[in-house]
Amino acid sequence: MKTILKSMIIAITLVFMFIADVPFLFELLVPEAEAIYGTRRRTRRRTAVVVGSAASAKTAAAQQQTAAAQQEAAAANEEAEAAKQQAAATAPPPPAAGELLPLGTVAAALPAGCVSTPVAGVQYFYCGGNFYRAVFQGNNLVYVTTKPE
Amino acid sequence: MRKLTSRMAMALFAFGLFVLPVTYTTEAHAQAPAVDPAATQILQRMTAYLANLQTFSVHTQNNLEDELDSGHRVDYDISAEVTISRPNKLRGERKGDLIDQTFYYDGKTLTLYNPSENVFATEPAPGTIEEMLDYTRESLGLIVPVADLVYRNAFPLLMQDVNLAVVVGKSVIGGVRCDHLLFSRPGVDFQVWVADSGEPLPYKYVVTDTGIPSRLSISTIMSDWNVSPSVADSRFNFVPPKEAESTSFMPL
Numbered sequence: 001m002k003t004i005l006k007s008m009i010i011a012i013t014l015v016f017m018f019i020a021d022v023p024f025l026f027e028l029l030v031p032e033a034e035a036i037y038g039t040r041r042r043t044r045r046r047t048a049v050v051v052g053s054a055a056s057a058k059t060a061a062a063q064q065q066t067a068a069a070q071q072e073a074a075a076a077n078e079e080a081e082a083a084k085q086q087a088a089a090t091a092p093p094p095p096a097a098g099e100l101l102p103l104g105t106v107a108a109a110l111p112a113g114c115v116s117t118p119v120a121g122v123q124y125f126y127c128g129g130n131f132y133r134a135v136f137q138g139n140n141l142v143y144v145t146t147k148p149e
Numbered sequence: 150m151r152k153l154t155s156r157m158a159m160a161l162f163a164f165g166l167f168v169l170p171v172t173y174t175t176e177a178h179a180q181a182p183a184v185d186p187a188a189t190q191i192l193q194r195m196t197a198y199l200a201n202l203q204t205f206s207v208h209t210q211n212n213l214e215d216e217l218d219s220g221h222r223v224d225y226d227i228s229a230e231v232t233i234s235r236p237n238k239l240r241g242e243r244k245g246d247l248i249d250q251t252f253y254y255d256g257k258t259l260t261l262y263n264p265s266e267n268v269f270a271t272e273p274a275p276g277t278i279e280e281m282l283d284y285t286r287e288s289l290g291l292i293v294p295v296a297d298l299v300y301r302n303a304f305p306l307l308m309q310d311v312n313l314a315v316v317v318g319k320s321v322i323g324g325v326r327c328d329h330l331l332f333s334r335p336g337v338d339f340q341v342w343v344a345d346s347g348e349p350l351p352y353k354y355v356v357t358d359t360g361i362p363s364r365l366s367i368s369t370i371m372s373d374w375n376v377s378p379s380v381a382d383s384r385f386n387f388v389p390p391k392e393a394e395s396t397s398f399m400p401l
Contacts, residue, residue: 106399123394136270137399138290139250141263144399 100129105145106137119148188314188330195343195351196304204380206232208373209295211245214365222363231295232378236277238385241293252293253387254281260387261291261398268394271387289398295369298351310334319345322352323372336360350374 114127125132125143132143199205213225227245237256243249253260254274259281262269272289274281279300285291293299300306313333320329320342327342337360342353350371357366389395 134266134268134394134396135399136261136289136396138401139248139261139292141266141268142399 101145103145103147105130107132107143107145108140110143117148122148124148184311184314185316186314188316188332189308189311191316191328191330191343191349192307192314192332192341193304195341195349196298196307198349199298199351200301200303202233202235202376204232204234204378206230206373206375206378206380207295207371210370210372212368213246214367216363216365229295232380232384233278233299234380234382234385235301237281238382239278239281239293239299240385251387252291253385254278255382255385255387258387259285262387262393266394267390267392268396269387269389270396270398272398288401290401291398295354295371297356298354307332307339322370325352327352333359348374348376350376 110125110132111127114125114132117124117126117131119131123134124146125134130145131148133146134141135144136142207230209229209231211227211229213227215223215225217223225246227243227248229241229243231242232240237254239252239254241252243251249263249265251262251264253262256276257274258271259274260269260271275284279302282293282296282299285293286296297303297307311332311334313331315331317329317331317340320327322342325344326346328345330341330343332339332341336358338357340353340355340357341351344350344352352371354369354371355366357364
């Protein structure tokens with residue numbers, strides 16, 4: 001008796017879980033040719049979105065593959081964008097003074113106290129033992145740790 | 150034993166209660182929503198009109214919705230001036246939250262310039278606006294204002310996989326009476342407001358990401374359309390200001 005009740009409860013719980021998944025399942029099953037295209041920000045990306053995704057899907061030979069790839073790219077972008085935006089909205093804690101960062105570390109903004117340091121006509125910013133150089137990452141101007149040449 | 154069966158019956162009933170709505174939703178989804186030709190015709194007229202414009206400029210006010218990690222909704226505003234000269238010139242100036250940037254495309258190179266930091270990057274670019282937009286988006290991760298509507302073949306691109314097209318009704322945007330259209334395709338809904346008399350210009354454009362629970366949108370309100378501006382070619386050329394620092398694009 002108890003076992004029957006228990007298994008019923010389990011079954012119902014499973015159904016519950018299934019229901020929660022149904023809308024998502026359905027979306028996955030829909031042959032989705034488009035992915036939302038990337039913009040600098042999650043939302044901005046969508047300006048280019050509608051046409052952007054269609055355009056690339058069209059030019060691609062294997063449409064479905066492209067769509068899948070795009071979707072992944074878009075998803076990745078979105079995360080990156082979200083992260084970036086977060087970084088921009090709430091400034092990340094600057095690295096502790098003197099902390100040497102690996103080359104190629106990207107910062108959304110220069111840490112406090114960075115000083116413009118031209119080396120061979122190229123502008124670098126120096127602080128905490130690191131040299132930064134301004135680089136465009138998409139539409140964002142970011143600062144990347146580098147070694148002056 | 151009777152007790153057992155009655156409980157089983159109850160359990161089955163409960164089971165049914167859960168299963169029923171599931172079948173229901175699936176059926177509702179399965180019904181093909183309507184594509185109203187009245188809506189697609191207006192969209193086609195608008196895109197064809199824009200595609201045939203040789204030179205035009207427009208002011209856009211963009212609102213970007215976003216969600217902070219804390220779950221709060223936040224909006225960013227960007228004001229942009231876009232000037233286009235087909236087939237191969239575009240200039241866009243954007244100012245607003247988190248951005249102060251001018252984009253130049255002269256048919257040979259494209260440049261991104263941040264006046265506040267006095268930093269720019271120049272890259273060789275493809276020979277037409279359409280190819281350039283594809284290139285900047287896919288290779289540089291750059292987004293150009295109102296790119297969607299700039300494509301000469303915007304109509305088929307916008308209509309791809311559209312499974313819903315509706316004329317929502319009439320509205321007035323910035324004093325201009327417009328037809329309000331809604332389109333939907335998997336993952337994206339978009340709305341366009343097109344002037345209902347005179348030149349079929351778009352005055353508002355909203356794209357909603359329906360693939361995420363928060364359904365964030367970007368809205369663009371267009372104003373100050375000039376469909377025959379006199380623009381010198383030099384407007385599309387970037388001349389580095391004094392002491393501007395040249396940099397590069399990070400590979401994607």
